[in-house]
Amino acid sequence: MTTCRYALLAALFLGLLLSVAAATGAGAGKAGVCPELKEELNCTQECGSDGECADNLKCCRAGCAAVCLLPNEKPGSCPKVDLPLTPLGLCRDQCQVDSECPDQMKCCLNGCGKVSCVTPVF
Numbered sequence: 001m002t003t004c005r006y007a008l009l010a011a012l013f014l015g016l017l018l019s020v021a022a023a024t025g026a027g028a029g030k031a032g033v034c035p036e037l038k039e040e041l042n043c044t045q046e047c048g049s050d051g052e053c054a055d056n057l058k059c060c061r062a063g064c065a066a067v068c069l070l071p072n073e074k075p076g077s078c079p080k081v082d083l084p085l086t087p088l089g090l091c092r093d094q095c096q097v098d099s100e101c102p103d104q105m106k107c108c109l110n111g112c113g114k115v116s117c118v119t120p121v122f
Contacts, residue, residue, distance in 0.1 A: 030058050032071025035099055039063030072097040076120025078108030 030050040039062050046067045047059035053068035060069045094116045095107035101117035110116040 030056060031075055032058055032073040034058055034060030035069060035072050037062035070099045072099045074098040074104060074106050076106060076122050078106055079118060079121050081109050081111040
């Protein structure tokens, strides 16, 4: 009987630990890298972990502030650029980091030594 009681207590304790971890967002890291931020003077505490941010936003820290932001690195890889001819169109930088591109697009080399927002390869 004592063994059953200890097993029941252990199961309850484990369940409590798991529910606390889920509520605090522990272990809920999301892909990507936070953009470079200037230190905030107002110490806004919007989040404590990635799990507290909506969708694919990350909890990013700057000084004493913590805010939900779109990460610089998005999932997927840049497509291989293998062009035998000079590409047509604008040959200028259209972005610097993934977060400057709409939706799932990534900031990648475009074939003329510059970068553009392109559809990634998964």
